[in-house]
Amino acid sequence: MGSGGDTPIRNFCIIAHVDHGKSTLADRILEKTGAVPKEKMRDQFMDQLDIERERGITIKAAAARLRYRAKDGSVFQLNLIDTPGHVDFSYEVSRSLAACEGAVLVVDATQGVEAQTVSNFLLARENGLTILPVINKCDLAQAETSRCVKQLKELGVDTSHLLNVSAKTGAGVDELLEMLVRVFPPPRVPASGGRAAGSLQALLFDSNYDNFRGVLAYVRVFSGRLRAHDRVRLVAAGIESVVTEVGVFAPAQQKVEALEAGEVGYVAAGWKTLSEVDVGDTLAQAGDLTARTLPGYRRIMPMVYASLFASEGENYDQMKVALEKLQLNDSALTIEPEVSDALGFGFKCGFLGLLHMEIVSERLSRELGIETLVASPSVVYRARVRTATPGGVGEWLEVRSASELPPRDKIEVIEEPRIRAMIFTPTETVGPVMQLLDDRRGVMLEMNYLDPQKVILKYDLALSEVITDFYDRLKSITRGYASFDYEPLGYAPADMRKLEVLLNGKEVDALSMIVHKDSDYRIAKSLSERLAAVIPRQMFEVAVQVASNGRIIARETVRALRKNVTAKCYGGDITRKRKLLEKQKEGKKRMKMIGTVEVPKEAFLVAMNVSEVSSNPAGSRSSGRKN
Amino acid sequence: MQPLHVYVHVPFCVDPCGYCDFYRGPHRMDREKTFVRALTGEIKMRLSERKRLDTLYFGGGTPSLLSDESWMEIFSAFRQHAEIFTESEITIEANPASITVAAAKFWRGIGVNRVSVGVQSLNGDILLYLNRIHTSENALDAVRILNETGMDNVNADLIYSIPGQRTMDVIDAIDRLSPWIDHLSAYALTIVPGTPFARRGVTLPDSDVVADQYERIVDRAAAAGLERYEVSNFSRHGAESRHNLNTWRYGACVALGPSAAGFDGSRRYKNIADFLKYAKAIQSGELPESESEEADPSTAFWDRLMLGLRTREGVRLSPDERAGLAAIADSAGLGDHLEWTENGARLKPDKIVLLDEILTRLRVAAPCR
Numbered sequence: 001m002g003s004g005g006d007t008p009i010r011n012f013c014i015i016a017h018v019d020h021g022k023s024t025l026a027d028r029i030l031e032k033t034g035a036v037p038k039e040k041m042r043d044q045f046m047d048q049l050d051i052e053r054e055r056g057i058t059i060k061a062a063a064a065r066l067r068y069r070a071k072d073g074s075v076f077q078l079n080l081i082d083t084p085g086h087v088d089f090s091y092e093v094s095r096s097l098a099a100c101e102g103a104v105l106v107v108d109a110t111q112g113v114e115a116q117t118v119s120n121f122l123l124a125r126e127n128g129l130t131i132l133p134v135i136n137k138c139d140l141a142q143a144e145t146s147r148c149v150k151q152l153k154e155l156g157v158d159t160s161h162l163l164n165v166s167a168k169t170g171a172g173v174d175e176l177l178e179m180l181v182r183v184f185p186p187p188r189v190p191a192s193g194g195r196a197a198g199s200l201q202a203l204l205f206d207s208n209y210d211n212f213r214g215v216l217a218y219v220r221v222f223s224g225r226l227r228a229h230d231r232v233r234l235v236a237a238g239i240e241s242v243v244t245e246v247g248v249f250a251p252a253q254q255k256v257e258a259l260e261a262g263e264v265g266y267v268a269a270g271w272k273t274l275s276e277v278d279v280g281d282t283l284a285q286a287g288d289l290t291a292r293t294l295p296g297y298r299r300i301m302p303m304v305y306a307s308l309f310a311s312e313g314e315n316y317d318q319m320k321v322a323l324e325k326l327q328l329n330d331s332a333l334t335i336e337p338e339v340s341d342a343l344g345f346g347f348k349c350g351f352l353g354l355l356h357m358e359i360v361s362e363r364l365s366r367e368l369g370i371e372t373l374v375a376s377p378s379v380v381y382r383a384r385v386r387t388a389t390p391g392g393v394g395e396w397l398e399v400r401s402a403s404e405l406p407p408r409d410k411i412e413v414i415e416e417p418r419i420r421a422m423i424f425t426p427t428e429t430v431g432p433v434m435q436l437l438d439d440r441r442g443v444m445l446e447m448n449y450l451d452p453q454k455v456i457l458k459y460d461l462a463l464s465e466v467i468t469d470f471y472d473r474l475k476s477i478t479r480g481y482a483s484f485d486y487e488p489l490g491y492a493p494a495d496m497r498k499l500e501v502l503l504n505g506k507e508v509d510a511l512s513m514i515v516h517k518d519s520d521y522r523i524a525k526s527l528s529e530r531l532a533a534v535i536p537r538q539m540f541e542v543a544v545q546v547a548s549n550g551r552i553i554a555r556e557t558v559r560a561l562r563k564n565v566t567a568k569c570y571g572g573d574i575t576r577k578r579k580l581l582e583k584q585k586e587g588k589k590r591m592k593m594i595g596t597v598e599v600p601k602e603a604f605l606v607a608m609n610v611s612e613v614s615s616n617p618a619g620s621r622s623s624g625r626k627n
Numbered sequence: 628m629q630p631l632h633v634y635v636h637v638p639f640c641v642d643p644c645g646y647c648d649f650y651r652g653p654h655r656m657d658r659e660k661t662f663v664r665a666l667t668g669e670i671k672m673r674l675s676e677r678k679r680l681d682t683l684y685f686g687g688g689t690p691s692l693l694s695d696e697s698w699m700e701i702f703s704a705f706r707q708h709a710e711i712f713t714e715s716e717i718t719i720e721a722n723p724a725s726i727t728v729a730a731a732k733f734w735r736g737i738g739v740n741r742v743s744v745g746v747q748s749l750n751g752d753i754l755l756y757l758n759r760i761h762t763s764e765n766a767l768d769a770v771r772i773l774n775e776t777g778m779d780n781v782n783a784d785l786i787y788s789i790p791g792q793r794t795m796d797v798i799d800a801i802d803r804l805s806p807w808i809d810h811l812s813a814y815a816l817t818i819v820p821g822t823p824f825a826r827r828g829v830t831l832p833d834s835d836v837v838a839d840q841y842e843r844i845v846d847r848a849a850a851a852g853l854e855r856y857e858v859s860n861f862s863r864h865g866a867e868s869r870h871n872l873n874t875w876r877y878g879a880c881v882a883l884g885p886s887a888a889g890f891d892g893s894r895r896y897k898n899i900a901d902f903l904k905y906a907k908a909i910q911s912g913e914l915p916e917s918e919s920e921e922a923d924p925s926t927a928f929w930d931r932l933m934l935g936l937r938t939r940e941g942v943r944l945s946p947d948e949r950a951g952l953a954a955i956a957d958s959a960g961l962g963d964h965l966e967w968t969e970n971g972a973r974l975k976p977d978k979i980v981l982l983d984e985i986l987t988r989l990r991v992a993a994p995c996r
Contacts, residue, residue: 537834539984562838565858565982567814569937571634571874572888575895575920578930581983585990596960 009262010184011079011220013096015124016106017114017483021136025106025167026064026082032173033066033078035251063206063218063264064251068177076181079264081205081220083120088353089332090123090487091300092206095280097127098296099205099220099264102184104176105133105157109143109164113151113450115424115483121155127296130184133157134176139166151450187262190222190294200224200232202259202267202283203294207274209328213245215271216253219283220264222294227258231286232269235293239276240286241269274331300332302350303417303488304467305400306357306377307338308364309346315370316345322364323347333360340510343373343604348400354467375605376401379464381514382415382491402498402512408549415491417463420445422456423474425482430455432477440465441516460489462516499524501531501607502545502552506595511607515548524554527607532556534602542597630681631674631709632873635666635701636884637687638902641722645758645827646786648819650886650900651688658902662884663697665906665915667704669883672914674708682716682870691721695733702737716741716780716869724761726769731776741780741868742773743812748785749800753792758823770807780866782810787844788837789816790829797840798847805851809866813844814859841980856939858979875934876943877927885915894921929990936982941966941973952989959992961985 016022066078083096097103103124107117124131135148145164152159161183165172190201206218219226226232230243247255248265259265271277278299284291310319323335334350351357354377361372378401384394385406394412399405421442425433427449437444437459446458466486474482497520501511511531515523524546532544535558542558569577591598639654639662640647652658683705693701705711718741719734726744734742748754749763761769766783773781783804787797801811815837818825831837845855853861857875860868873880882889886900897918899905908915922930928948935942944952952972956962964978964985974982 539981539988559835561834561981561984563834563841563980564984565937565980567817567859569858569875569934570871571880571882571890572886572897574888574890574930574934575897575918577933578926581929581933581986581990584983584987588987588991 007075007077008181009077009079009187010102010181011081011100011187011262011264012102012104012180012184013081013083013100014104014106015083015093015097015120016136017108017111017116017120020106020108020111020114020117021167022106023082025104025134025136025165025173026080028167028170028173029078029080029177030064030066030251032170032177033068035064035066063249065248065264068181070181071178077263078177078181079220081264088303088351088356090119091298091352092279092332093120094123094127094296095203095205097124097129098280098294099203100127100129101186101188102180103129103131104180105131105152106136106167107133107148107152109135109137109145109148110140112144112148112454113155113424115422115485118155118422118424118456119485119487121157128188131157132176132180132183133159133162134172135162135164136167138164139169139171147451151454154450187222189261198224199288199291200226200230200283200285201291201294202226204234204277204279204281204283206279207277207331208266209274210268213268215274215277216266216268217271217277217283218264218266219259221259221261223261224285225258225260226267226283232267232283233286233288233291234277235282235284235291236278236297237276237281239271241271243267243269274328277331279331300352302332302334302380303353303463304351304357304377304379305348306351307340307343307346307348307375308361309340309343309373309375310370319347319364319370319372322367322370323349323360326360326363330360332356340375340604343375343601346373346375354471373605376513377467378514379417379467381405381417381496384412384415385410386412399514402500402514403509405498405514408498413493414496416494416496418489418492419461419463419466419486420489421459421461421466421484421486423459423482423484424450425455425457425478427453427455429478429482430457433457433474433482436470436473436477437461440470441518461486462494463488464514464516497548499527500547500550501527502543502547503535503594503597503599504543505545506597508594508599510604513607517548520548521553524548528554528556530606531603532558534606535597535599537561538598540596629678629879631678632681632870632878632880633674633683633705633709634870634880634882634887634889635683635685635690636882636887636898637685637690637693638662638885639687639692640689641692642758642760645756645823645829646816646818648822649686649688652902654689654692656694659693659697661906662902663693663700665909666701666883668909669915670701670704670708672909672912673881673883674705678709680705680709680711680715682873683711683718684870685719687720689722689725690719691725691730698733698737711738718743718780718782718868718870720745721769722761723765723769726765726772728772728776731772731778735776735778740778741782741810742778743782743784743810744769744773746770746783746785746800746804748789748792748796749803750792750796753789753796756789756791757786767803767807770804774807780809780868781807782812782868783808785811785813786816787813787840788832790832792832794840794843797844801844801847801851801853805848805853808853809863810868811848811853811861812859813841813848813861815841838980854939855976855979858937858982872938875938877931877934893927894919896920929986932989933986935971936974936986937979939973939976941968942971944971955989955993959988961988961992 014022014025064080068076068078081096081099083093105121107113133152135145149159161179163172163176165176201223202219202221204217204219208216210216226246228243228246232243233240245255245268246259246265247253280297282293310316327333332352335347338346338348361374364370364372381399383397383399383406385397387394442459442461444459448456450456495517496514497517499513499515501508528544528546535542537558538561541560544556545552546554566577591600638651640651717739719739720743722745746766747757747759751763770781770783785800818829848861852863855861856867879892880890885898885902885905888897896916899915899917905915931942956965965972966975
């Protein structure tokens with residue numbers, strides 16, 4: 001396949017709520033355009049990882065160059081850019097969208113408009129894309145096509161070219177291809193901004209790591225041309241290097257001589273790590289000092305931190321290698337070593353969100369056979385500390401766990417990350433959903449009816465209230481019908497407290513946590529009860545106390561052990577008895593001594609909200625995340 | 628010459644108890660003959676020099692099932708290979724149902740002077756629950772007969788911490804038995820994996836309930852003149868079991884019979900726990916052992932503590948060992964749980980009940996070996 005030349009180009013993506021059929025539709029398009037022969041077609045070709053296919057979530061965007069001959073005989077180069085399908089990756093989605101001129105907006109005829117339909121639509125509109133709505137699964141008996149059309153209109157989607165398709169059977173896909181080359185505009189050229197016409201500007205919308213070539217950056221060339229041996233510069237990162245290879249996705253990687261303006265492909269330029277190559281950065285000629293980044297670039301920052309530990313301590317090294325390998329293809333993942341009293345050596349990892357966190361630990365167990373423990377998920381708080389000199393400007397500190405919190409008297413203010421949450425829910429469940437949002441310190445921003453059956457709630461919510469069991473609760477009170485999406489809303493002051501656990505008066509640092517003042521009593525009570533349940537009875541009474549900002553607000557007592565002696569110990573019992581004591585000794589050795597109190601590992605797990613990630617992604621924990 | 632302590636395991640029962648994990652099989656006359664022949668063979672093997680017999684203990688199983696002829700044969704073998712005196716403590720374990728005046732007189736006649744009776748309970752429902760073949764009347768008759776036959780020492784075994792058992796049942800049993808007995812063993816029911824009780828998923832009462840029962844038992848036994856001298860053993864003054872004291876003092880003991888465990892002062896062995904394989908080994912002139920281990924000094928030290936601290940007298944220690952243990956106890960925060968004697972240490976009486984917890988704490992605090 002040659003490069004563009006005079007062949008007209010259409011760059012587009014498919015956007016949809018999870019499970020509305022995006023990947024299946026992409027498969028049909030690949031098949032119809034002959035990019036992938038039918039017999040080689042695996043389901044959901046563009047989702048490269050098993051885990052993506054199984055969970056129906058696209059994690060890593062991919063691209064495909066297709067050749068399409070329209071009914072009138074004209075030939076088009078189509079670049080289909082796949083987008084990640086989840087809230088956690090909305091920045092990456094937005095960069096993929098920025099590489100396109102058109103978006104096919106897929107709505108499941110049986111489900112109607114959902115939260116991510118809206119957020120994807122808004123993102124696409126923000127990026128100036130032409131939107132072609134498509135109602136999928138029209139072949140199903142439960143399809144409610146006209147209701148979907150009404151909902152789309154209500155959203156403000158232009159439905160004048162709307163199509164009905166079945167990605168599964170392929171019905172309507174020919175019409176879709178014909179329509180999209182008509183309605184999607186040809187590649188746009190950004191305003192020159194006083195720079196020489198034809199100077200290189202290419203948007204990095206994704207990247208991948210290859211053992212031989214290093215980082216492969218996926219690019220959309222907006223202007224100029226990108227050739228092998230060019231000396232190029234990453235504008236935001238300021239890194240210069242020489243292009244070693246350019247190519248296109250046919251959909252398999254295929255080397256080409258150059259990528260022309262409007263084209264989509266990949267570049268290798270000797271970059272060693274993903275941290276050099278930020279999604280959203282712009283590639284320019286090295287000598288072009290006037291080059292600026294294309295609009296929309298920002299550095300992505302972790303929103304959620306959690307500690308990952310190997311469930312078998314000796315797997316630490318293996319886990320380190322595995323995490324570093326994952327990081328090669330996941331620039332959003334940050335890792336740093338951590339030591340826990342209870343769990344040994346592990347890593348404090350930063351994630352874009354909860355789903356991202358789950359995917360990482362699942363991939364550890366799936367691809368590398370390492371079972372992981374996920375501990376203490378926490379958001380990043382900000383604390384302004386008092387200056388030594390009165391009236392000075394306080395310094396902001398990032399706080400990722402209770403142990404990083406400065407002393408109380410040094411803190412002027414604590415701020416927490418907030419999100420703008422969008423929840424779609426059936427009308428009859430609005431009451432319980434609003435109650436849940438209320439419990440989670442939500443502030444209602446808007447409430448709209450999409451149609452008589454469906455309500456859109458927009459809330460300002462604390463991110464910390466969402467990272468524990470929010471999705472699961474939401475799913476359970478709406479019997480799975482609600483959908484949820486969010487975007488960061490910046491920081492806002494919050495009355496956060498430090499909860500400390502004391503065992504017989506001695507503070508246990510590893511058990512402290514940051515909670516909001518409205519929930520400190522509830523959490524303290526539950527924490528002290530759960531701790532008292534897992535701390536074994538000892539030779540003396542153990543007081544389990546929980547203090548909020550230094551004041552005891554909950555107490556439980558573990559009564560003293562009164563009897564522990566083997567009834568019989570005669571000649572025949574000695575060896576067995578000795579082995580038993582040996583085992584008990586090993587058990588005790590694994591306990592952590594807090595003063596004279598023996599604290600088992602489980603106690604730390606209780607406080608850290610630890611979940612053991614099983615290698616079964618269809619389990620209850622993940623089911624809530626798909627919509 | 629060191630006095631001799633001998634244990635004999637008799638591997639037969641009429642109908643096994645649900646909680647028992649000792650090696651035993653059904654009792655038949657041909658099997659008894661095979662056993663006696665093998666046992667006399669093992670006596671020859673293991674008692675090579677004629678030593679002064681201090682204690683001889685027949686446990687089981689149910690030794691009282693053995694016929695008079697078997698007893699004669701066994702005792703004649705012992706008399707050939709050891710010196711038996713009137714002071715020798717010779718114990719047999721007996722099921723209450725098999726104790727008659729005639730049997731008691733016969734045992735006394737061949738030299739048995741201590742009988743340990745598996746009473747377990749005097750409550751009919753509990754006896755049924757335990758799958759015992761005797762009644763409470765059998766048991767009371769048994770201890771009275773033995774007492775009146777002139778046994779030097781009559782022991783009754785009782786079990787507590789049985790699901791559904793009332794503390795009053797145990798207390799009442801102590802009261803009714805105490806006029807006839809010199810020695811009492813009261814064991815907390817333990818669920819051993821592999822036993823019918825374990826398979827049935829029997830769950831024990833709450834540990835606080837068990838602790839209460841135990842306290843009541845210790846008090847009531849003392850009131851009846853039976854003082855605790857080991858975790859589960861009580862006796863009148865001077866009526867302690869010398870055989871068992873020897874074990875708790877880390878003394879050597881020759882063990883005979885299938886599955887029996889013996890100790891020569893440094894080596895522990897266990898006989899094959901299979902009746903026929905055991906008999907076959909002896910027939911071919913081999914020691915019928917399945918396990919053997921030589922204790923290293925650290926294992927020996929902790930074994931001595933594990934055994935000695937069970938008793939009222941405590942453990943004998945060298946001055947160095949005593950200082951070492953004191954340091955470990957201090958670092959474990961247990962200094963106030965021990966009492967230091969002239970030549971050793973013992974647990975304070977109210978702490979014996981926590982022995983296992985104390986031992987593991989001491990072991991964790993002990994410097995690495």
